[in-house]
Amino acid sequence: MRFVAIAVIAAVGLLSTVLLPLNYYVTERHALAQQAVSHGMPAVAAALLSPLAEMSDARALNNLGVLRARGAGGEPNPAEARRLFARAAEQGSARARLNAVMMEHGGCGLNTDRAAATAAALGPIAETDPTAANLIHDCLYFDATSRPLPDRSDRALAAESTPPQPRDANALLHAGWAMMNMARTTTIPDYSDEEANRRYEEKVVPIARKAMQLLFAATEAGATAAYEGLGILMMQFGDKLGDDPMAVRLRERDNWEWLEVGAEKGDWAAQCRIADARITHLRYDGKPYTRDEFNAVVAYARQCIDRKEEQKDPAWFDQTEWLVVTPRYYLQSRPTLEIDATTGGLNGLLFFDADRKMSAAEAPR
């Protein structure tokens, strides 16, 4: 029923927009195209965008190019997509330049030579399109990209040095974790080699500091998974990040305390991990516990297990200008593995507690 209603609205909208001169209601036409795509009607979106593209509307050219590149609503047409991106780029669309690069070089997968080439080509675009910075992080994920790009870490830092506009929570979280992972995976030299250690710190401290800034920004934007990242950063680099207020704030909590903040703010995976730790503590420490303590642990575990919300994962058509390839955002949706672990742990705790009570009742007095 809902689908029919949407189809009717789309058809009416389509008709009325077709009947009106093209330079009227351009924003509304774009909004309608976005709705059409999000409801699985890319052919309707293409029909709405095509006349705007003919008028050289940069956004329409880019979005139509994405539909052609992805084959949404028909067969993929890379040649047509490239032509549309080139026209959009001529009109000043940085996003179209980004999409053209991704089409030319491909995504950033296991082929590290190709990933390095994509990262290099995206570098200049990151100054105007923040999504390029996230794609650069994906491309530079593997240390093996250092072979074709010896300045790999400088490039990652450069992508983050000129943030062109405010970024959403997912983008900040993704960039923060990427920088933190880059710092964590940098090889630590032998402790006796002072020169190598100096070079290591020179390289790793700016990356870790950038990770800290991005993760704090992500927490402010509402990305609760960023707290876990802050904990890891504190544990591994806390003593290296200087004495400015942000670094001091990072050191105010240890790894576990940051995870607890994340859980308190609603990070589902953190809630499950903390529940698991509390279950282990009760079950295996071998110490007596009160009924209130037991009930509190069970209730906390239930919060993790019974939580029902399903968060929407980012899609390629979420932003006003669509993407041929989306960055590999850290998805905040259902943490299946953590929930399974907590379910198993709680099951064991409930058995253990019941069994203990029965054993105590049967023990000779």
Added chain:
Amino acid sequence: MKKVLIVLAVVVTAIVLVSVPTTLGGSVRRMIAVAAVQNNLAPVGAWLLAPLASAGDAVAQNDLAVLHMRGIGVERDPLRAAELLNKAAAAGLPRAQMNLLLQRASCNMSEREDTLRRLEEFARSGDRRAASMAADCLSWYVPYNNRVEGMRRLLAMAEIATGGSDADEELKFGWLLMKSLSDLNDYGAEGIALRPTVATASARYLLRAAEHGRPAAYEAISKLAEQPQLLSDEAVAQRVSARTPAEWIEDAAAAGHPRSRCAVGIKFATTLAEKKARASDADRQKLADMFQTCLKDRDPRRVVFKDGKEQTAGHYRLFDVWMMDEEFLILSPNYDDYDHDIVAQEDAVRVIAKLARDL
């Protein structure tokens, strides 16, 4: 067809049993309940077990407890499971006592030496699954300075676990003992002196597993064939030395062992490529068959993300060991995968595909 008949028989018998008093035909009811669980009708099994458990039948209490603990066929209810298992254990049912032990103190806890000792007691009393689980404990957590003693205990458990000619246990212990051989080198004269006993026991179990249709056994025998001087029994040594290690691998491949089919496939493709002439249609077909098994046969236990959740790639027969006896197990023994090696498979597929281009 056979499966349909079993299911029909289970359902009809269950209906008949409902119409007679619970106290009648307890052992038949239990048998039907176990058959129901084994044939994917766990709710029927639980439904038949519940009145028996209430009437004080210890086996039914044990089995229903396991179903409640696993949440299969009935609501997951650890409290009810604890209650039933305690009752069955108090009634003196050894399997229930073992299940309670495993639930209270598994082998990865600090009390593992006590758990292991008690599992060995259950095994010596005739519980083959207990022997298999004691072996898991021994192979995971042997104290560093007690390896030789641990190996003797492992040999004793192997005797018990394989007593019923269970091919999976034969394969498990054959591989386990074969892989432990190298460890004994680090434990002085006593360790070295024990190697022939371990190697011979391993060969015996592997030869039996091969006879019982486990192709992975041939691959392990090929490793023993590399050092036949270790085998202390002449008859066993003769059987193992009758073929070269490469020939044992070929036997494994011929019997359908995926990992060996990858190895033999590479070797065959290399030989054909070296001839620098077009391969015959028969050879090309043989290579294609090897390639297909190597490419497609994957560990069913591999975790994949499907339909929005984590699950295994397929069903693994040994997942169901817990329900194979009349008295269910709360945990299953561990059975390693000796058929697949995902990294070796992917490498082999690449190499074979590259060579096949020139054939």
